Amino acid sequence: MELLEQRIQKDGAVKAGNVLKVDSFLNHQIDIGLLNEIGKEFKRLFADTNITKILTIEASGIAIAAIVAQYFNVPVVFAKKTQSINLDGSVYTTKIHSFTHQRDYDVIVSKKYISPEDHILVIDDFLANGCAVEGLIDMIQSAGATLEGVGIIIEKGFQDGGKRLRKKGIRVESLAIVDAMDDVTGKITFRH
Amino acid sequence: MELLEQRIQKDGAVKAGNVLKVDSFLNHQIDIGLLNEIGKEFKRLFADTNITKILTIEASGIAIAAIVAQYFNVPVVFAKKTQSINLDGSVYTTKIHSFTHQRDYDVIVSKKYISPEDHILVIDDFLANGCAVEGLIDMIQSAGATLEGVGIIIEKGFQDGGKRLRKKGIRVESLAIVDAMDDVTGKITFRH
Numbered sequence: 001m002e003l004l005e006q007r008i009q010k011d012g013a014v015k016a017g018n019v020l021k022v023d024s025f026l027n028h029q030i031d032i033g034l035l036n037e038i039g040k041e042f043k044r045l046f047a048d049t050n051i052t053k054i055l056t057i058e059a060s061g062i063a064i065a066a067i068v069a070q071y072f073n074v075p076v077v078f079a080k081k082t083q084s085i086n087l088d089g090s091v092y093t094t095k096i097h098s099f100t101h102q103r104d105y106d107v108i109v110s111k112k113y114i115s116p117e118d119h120i121l122v123i124d125d126f127l128a129n130g131c132a133v134e135g136l137i138d139m140i141q142s143a144g145a146t147l148e149g150v151g152i153i154i155e156k157g158f159q160d161g162g163k164r165l166r167k168k169g170i171r172v173e174s175l176a177i178v179d180a181m182d183d184v185t186g187k188i189t190f191r192h
Numbered sequence: 193m194e195l196l197e198q199r200i201q202k203d204g205a206v207k208a209g210n211v212l213k214v215d216s217f218l219n220h221q222i223d224i225g226l227l228n229e230i231g232k233e234f235k236r237l238f239a240d241t242n243i244t245k246i247l248t249i250e251a252s253g254i255a256i257a258a259i260v261a262q263y264f265n266v267p268v269v270f271a272k273k274t275q276s277i278n279l280d281g282s283v284y285t286t287k288i289h290s291f292t293h294q295r296d297y298d299v300i301v302s303k304k305y306i307s308p309e310d311h312i313l314v315i316d317d318f319l320a321n322g323c324a325v326e327g328l329i330d331m332i333q334s335a336g337a338t339l340e341g342v343g344i345i346i347e348k349g350f351q352d353g354g355k356r357l358r359k360k361g362i363r364v365e366s367l368a369i370v371d372a373m374d375d376v377t378g379k380i381t382f383r384h
Contacts, residue, residue: 023304025267030267033265035258036262059272062251063255063258065255066222066259069224077220082293113215113220
């Protein structure tokens, strides 16, 4: 997605350790206009599916999922990272390893909000090693729902999450795939 | 807001300890159509202001803020609950006590994303004791920005957060104010 790649090149910052900071427009401050263009693009890419629900994970997936959901006219469910005492006991759970925060955390979704009739689109900001997406897919499978595909804003193509998911036959649509980045020059190479 | 009160009465669940669960449409599964009506109502209520940015806090404020922001045509910034290693050191911080989770947590906003020129609308799902909103206001003041007001979906009118904020001269617009709720009968009494 040309507009997105231009924005990443302009406002993204490459840091040591293969960190790509997109804080200024995607996951701390959020450019809602850009998210609307992203929503239209996902709708175009998944036009042949019959999505009934969008599933994401807190926190940085939520704004994206909410705006994207408008184009599919479906509700959003976001997986929560810790057991809240405001949630009933009846939940799907999975464990996800965060390389960013160097720890495992438990993720839950109430069983009430994913049913076997659902056709689900998973949305997230980044795909790197794929742990978060695999955790969400795990819960979709526990619910007996249908996974229609995974929509990612930025895939780190040099990490193996995308390859592993596609090998399993999962449809992954990434709007920008970064094949290399250099924290000295700031150069970002996109796959085309 | 009539539509919202009807929805709370229909799909909200009153639990012991003054807990109002709105998981099915507001803060776990999210009804995006309802959020659009909420966005229009906040735009109407704050039509006389010159909002440049919407500030909220993760996680349940994010979807609301993203949809509401479309009606003001401004970016969203969400305060983060823990120090992420992906964030630069230059942040505003505040400590917020969560009665829900029975603990304090640190909240941060990058200094890059709130400036003295900003006119800020704070958005959150619930207002009860007011700790979260006060934490956000604290950071807005540290930045020297202008607080235009606070937009809340559901205020628990029997707790003192709203009263305390209004006493300080802060404009608080709550779309539904719950004055009483009964976890035995499920009855919810709204202020009109």
